[in-house]
Amino acid sequence: MEEERKIILRAKKDIKAFNYLYEKYFPRIFNYVNMRVQNRDITEEIVSNVFYKAMKKLYLFKFQKIPFSAWLYRISISEISNYFRKEKKHSKLNQNLYIEKSIYKSVDMGNTPSYEFIYKYIRMLNITDQEIITLRYFDKKSFEEISQIMNIKENTARVRLHRSLKKLQSLIPEQEWKNENRRIS
Numbered sequence: 258m259e260e261e262r263k264i265i266l267r268a269k270k271d272i273k274a275f276n277y278l279y280e281k282y283f284p285r286i287f288n289y290v291n292m293r294v295q296n297r298d299i300t301e302e303i304v305s306n307v308f309y310k311a312m313k314k315l316y317l318f319k320f321q322k323i324p325f326s327a328w329l330y331r332i333s334i335s336e337i338s339n340y341f342r343k344e345k346k347h348s349k350l351n352q353n354l355y356i357e358k359s360i361y362k363s364v365d366m367g368n369t370p371s372y373e374f375i376y377k378y379i380r381m382l383n384i385t386d387q388e389i390i391t392l393r394y395f396d397k398k399s400f401e402e403i404s405q406i407m408n409i410k411e412n413t414a415r416v417r418l419h420r421s422l423k424k425l426q427s428l429i430p431e432q433e434w435k436n437e438n439r440r441i442s
Contacts, residue, residue, distance in 0.1 A: 265325060268315055275312050282329050283308070285396070289330065292395045293337050293387065295376065303336045310336075327405035330392075334406070338384055378428045386421035393418055 261278075268274035286307055291300040310332055318328055379387055385407075392398045392406060403418075404411040426434075 261325060262320060265315070265318065265320075268312075269318075272312060275315065278311075278325065279308055282326060285326070286329055286333055289391065289396050290333055290337060292391050294340060299340065303333070303340055306336050307332045323405045323408075327402065330406040331408070334388055341384065375425070375429075378425055381428050382421065382424055385417070386424055389414065389418050389421050390425065 261281075264274055264277050268278060283304070287300060287304050290303050290307070291297065294300055294303065307329060311329055318325065323331075379390060382390070388407065389403060392403050393400075398406070400411045400414045400418075403409075403414040407414065409417070
């Protein structure tokens with residue numbers, strides 16, 4: 258943590274030092290964004306924007322409030338929201354919008370259905386519900402990390418996740434859920 262603090266301080270003065278932060282956090286941010294948008298080209302564009310904005314606004318980062326990784330996730334969430342807003346406007350104009358399947362075919366969630374099966378239902382949830390489910394189950398973030406990323410209290414994160422999962426469960430037809438559970442058992 259202290260080493261990263263020194264690197265961030267150095268990067269605020271010498272942008273070449275930002276490369277370390279980029280190398281360290283790129284895989285995590287890329288995977289998170291890709292889980293959300295499910296399109297490699299769009300993921301690359303969003304992640305590029307995330308790191309460009311982080312580099313450009315690094316002087317605004319304060320150490321005492323949140324970890325650097327949480328700050329990057331916040332920027333990612335904002336960029337993903339911008340993308341979905343633009344996509345929504347675009348899809349009204351073009352109903353034949355194609356969204357490619359993810360290069361990540363499934364995510365290990367133990368005895369729960371695969372990500373492929375559940376993704377279409379997650380996309381039906383509001384953005385906040387999508388984010389908290391993705392952070393918890395696909396990025397494997399702790400409630401403490403989620404609270405820092407989403408700028409909420411830890412107990413609030415737990416309650417929101419519970420409510421989001423209830424909403425998700427209500428979207429999935431019972432027979433489809435049973436069939437999927439049978440398939441993975």
